[in-house]
Amino acid sequence: MTGTPYLVSDVMTRTVVALRRGAPFKEIVRTMRRWNVSAMPVLEDGDRVAGVVSEADLLPKEEFRDGDPGRYTQLHRLADLVKAGAGTAGDLMSSPPVTVPASATLAQAARIMALHKVKRLPVVDEDGALRGIVSRSDLLTVFLRDDEDIAEEVRRDVVAALFPETAGPIDVAVRDGVVRITGRVTDTTLVPVTTRLARAVEGVVDVDCALLGPRRHPDLDPDLPDTASIARPPGTGGAG
CATH class of the missing domain: 3.10.580.10 (CBS-domain)
Known part of the structure; x- marks a missing residue:
């Protein structure tokens, strides 16, 4: 299945x-x-x-x-x-x-x-x-689907498909059907898409997508904001 x-x-x-x-x-x-x-x-x-x-x-x-x-x-x-x-x-x-x-x-x-x-x-x-x-x-x-089964599908069919190249490791963890996705990606515009696709996986109760952009380099980009502090897009919150 x-x-x-x-x-x-x-x-x-x-x-x-x-x-x-x-x-x-x-x-x-x-x-x-x-x-x-x-x-x-x-x-x-x-x-x-x-x-x-x-x-x-x-x-x-x-x-x-x-x-x-x-x-x-x-x-x-x-x-x-x-x-x-x-x-x-x-x-x-x-x-x-x-x-x-x-x-x-x-x-x-x-x-x-x-x-x-x-x-x-x-x-x-x-x-x-x-x-x-x-x-x-x-x-x-x-x-009733197993949490690890859900996590494996999210990793394979959502994360790997959207982010073949990432700014760092992406972790997918599932507990009681709630998916939490963390890590850094090169394109943060895909974060809402990630949330939507993960929520569509069978057995998912909710999705907390906490993906961030690449780390900034103050010595090279002194005027850029720290992407680690950028707020998550609407609709990517936790189970609530």
């Missing part, structure tokens, strides 16, 4: 509890209880994902069990009223489903979850067939 983005296929759960369109209401509830899940994909035409049934889709049946809904409810919660009268997964499910391909990066999956306000996504192939499921907790797995 070093040097390449983590993909959904790397962290997804491959054994998935799923339903067919005709699954009755009580079977859905029993299955959720048995497998301790709060949502399940609904399949049709083999393994193609047609929709998703969640606990939220089931609750209207209990909510509207007693009494007749008022006019306001009839006007503004028609979808919930329809689900209150539904009896199968096909009628209860949310469709079209929000899914993610196995080849998506974890960042892409996280954006889809945030955009659609969902906690998990069915993982599908190019034909829409179910291949797994990925949850919020799965996306956080990347932060």
